Amino acid sequence: MKNKLVWLLAFIAMIFNISCVRKKPDTEYVFTYAENHPKDYPTTLGAFEFAELVEEKSNGRIMIDVVYDGKLGDELSVIKQLKFGGIDFARASISPLSNEVSILNVLQMPYLYRDEEHMWNVLYSEIGEEILAEFEGSGIVPLSFYTAGARNFYNNVRPIENIKDLEGLKIRVQQSDLMKDMVKMLGAEPVAQEYSQVYASLQRGVIDGAENNIPSYISAMHFQYAKYYT
Template sequence: MKKMLVSVLLVTLLIAPVFAQGTSESSSQKQIVLRLADNQPIGYPTVLGDEEFARLVGEYTDGRIKIEVYPQGQLADEKSAIEQVQFGGIDFTRVSISPLASFQPLLNALQMPYLYRDANHMWNVLNGEIGQFFLDSMEEKGFVGLVYYDSGARSFYNTKKPIYTVKDLAGMKIRVQESTLMMGLVQALGAVPTPMAYGDVYSALQTGVIDGAENNWPSYDSSSHYEVAKYYSIDEHTRVPEMIIASKITMDKLSAEDQAIIKKAAKESQAVQIAAWADYEKKSEAKVRAAGSQINKINDQAEFAAAMAPLYESQLNAEQKAWVEKIKAVK
């Protein structure tokens, strides 16, 4: 721990001159150079959103504030990036709210299974008063929540048969992330949760060590899991938003006007990211369909959602449960 804090302090000291001095502009103002970390590859929808955010900030400040985007985990992995943003070593990062929830537990209320009726419901929540509350809640943890990005919905796929009802999942060995929430989700549906490293899933499906897994369209495609698990059943059990967070330390160094510009640019970049994600999903879906995957949609989620009652009870505290009810009530 001591070693990590020393490293973070060194990084902070190294970048401080960049923030304070920068390069001279024609207006004689100093350019502020800030860094944004993303663990996804170049061209990925979140990185395209990051780049639009950076472009807009540059445009609105006539180049006085420059945001440099570092994709592919160049600055840090997801968890380390969050920690460095908290300490001011990195200025911004784009992350899933899953690891972020370990810093702000209230966020668990936004990622519960079968919480959102569909994508429209989720965006009505996130871009409304409820979503803004959760962005604002990051400040007490040393962050400034700026905007939500899309990461699609996760569904089940397997080597055996289409899934239409909860009963169809009974006894199936389903690979999950090492997460209490995801293990509880699969168990509540009568399947056997099997934590496993992502890189081992293909061979485990191929050899019958597991019967299935769950993920979004692009991951089902890019992992080539569709080659060995051809049944993809669209139940959209989880929609876990992404978020761009800023370091409160960084933001506090900026004027109120510049902070407002950054928040405005982040919000406006969302449309580009959502459109990029939708295009990314469509291409992946078309590819796996052409390869022979058998796709079916679960039209009635009520049975699946009802099975989650014990999970909601065990995973959420009273405050989180109250937020879940507010989320469900959004039209």
């Protein structure tokens, strides 16, 4: 299902230093950036680039410590830590963020965009600005939109060529009421899980499949137990 996955890079305005990064002589501030994906994942590489640019533009005064692989907790936990100052920056997906800012659910609807160009035109328009403005008072300040590709279904039972092929499949979804309702309406059984649980659940047969993008499908090796990617 070609539902564009839009990531939102967000940070808390409050400064709270829990970093273990090695400070340089001219460093005045060290901020923590949480990422739940592995070191070589596209969004993690983007985080490293962000950290390098901040250090360069601040002449070494500001350093960003990128903590990847979900070492600071799952996305729901990270968002809570953002709000209370335990983490300074994070890349968080729309589903868990929608618990804080409900208008984000609009961006999770399937078939919302014609293509990637259409998506960016929408997000960087007045519509996107209105959505970001809804964060005011939430304790989180949004910086930009992020994408890791379109979300699609994959499973270990059969190819999904039409909606009927989803019937009866146990599909992992993010911890979002909208995502659970959508999968249920398509005829499958939604199973809300943390991203880190998906591989083991596929391996043990707790779920038949999941919905995610190509980078996640490959980097987390979900393809080993879910060969049908639609």
